[in-house]
Amino acid sequence: MDLSPDWVVGFVDGEGCFYVGFTEHPEMTAGYQVLPEFRVVQHKRDIHVLHGLKRFFRHGVVRQNHEDRWELRVRKLDGLKQVVSFFRKHPLKTKKAVDFQKFARIVYWMEKRKHLSIEGLLEMVKYAQGMNTAASKRLKEIESDLLGKLSKG
C-alpha cells in the first residue's frame, strides 16, 4: 500500500491521536515518567492501513488495542521525532493541529531532558493541560504534587 503525504495528513486529521501520558515512576528525580504517544486506532478489517502507516513513518508498533480494534503506536523518541518532523512539513488541517503543536514541544523538551527536573516537569504538565486529549483532573493532581515537592525541596 502506497500512501501519499497528503493522504496521511487527511487520515490522521480524522483518526490520529497525539497523547502525552504522565505516570508515576519513583526512581526518577521528579517522580514521574513522561510518555508522549502518537496513535492511530482502526477496526481490524483495516489493519493493512496501520501497517501502511508504520512503513510510511518507518517506526511504531501495530498491536491490539481493544477487542476488534488495533492500533499503530509510536512511543520511541526516534519514531516520535520522525512523526513530528513529518507533520511540521505537512500541517494538519483540523484543530488536532493545536494538540500536535503541544505534543511536538513536549517531545522536544524530552529530548532536551527537561522532564528530569521537577521545575521542568511542572512546566510540561501545565503545558499539556491545554491538549484536547488531556486528562485534566489527573494533570491537576500531578501539578499540585510537583508544587508540593518543590516547596519541600
Place this chain on the structure above:
Amino acid sequence: MDLSPDWVVGFVDGEGCFYVGFTEHPEMTAGYQVLPEFRVVQHKRDIHVLHGLKRFFRHGVVRQNHEDRWELRVRKLDGLKQVVSFFRKHPLKTKKAVDFQKFARIVYWMEKRKHLSIEGLLEMVKYAQGMNTAASKRLKEIESDLLGKLSKG
C-alpha cells in the same frame, strides 16, 4: 482552506460515511423511497473543515448533527454524482471502499430509475445489505415486504 484530493481521500477514509436509507413512502409505486447519503461528521470546533469539503465537492449542506457535532451531508443526485465521480478517480484505501462501491452502484441505479419498480427496488435492498453501514434487520423486513407485494401482484 485549500484541500488536496489526497487529503480528502485520507480524511473521508477516516471520517466519511456512505449510507443508503430506505424509507416508507406510500405514494411511490414500490412503496419506498431510496435515500443515498454521503456524510462527514465533525465536532463543531472543526466546522471549517466541513465548509472546506463542501467547497471542494461544490455540493452538500453543512448542518447540525447532534449537540456539538456538525455534518456535511450530500443527498441531491447532482452532488452524489460528483462525490461518486471523485472517489472513482481517487480510490479510498480502507475497507470503506467496499461500501463506496455499493453506494456508487445504488446512485447509478437511482439515476436509471430502477428504484421505481418493485423488482428493481428489491434488488437494491438486497444489494445494500452488504454495506458496513447497513441496518440489516430493517432491510430484511423491507425485503420480505417487497417479496410479499411481488407475489400479490
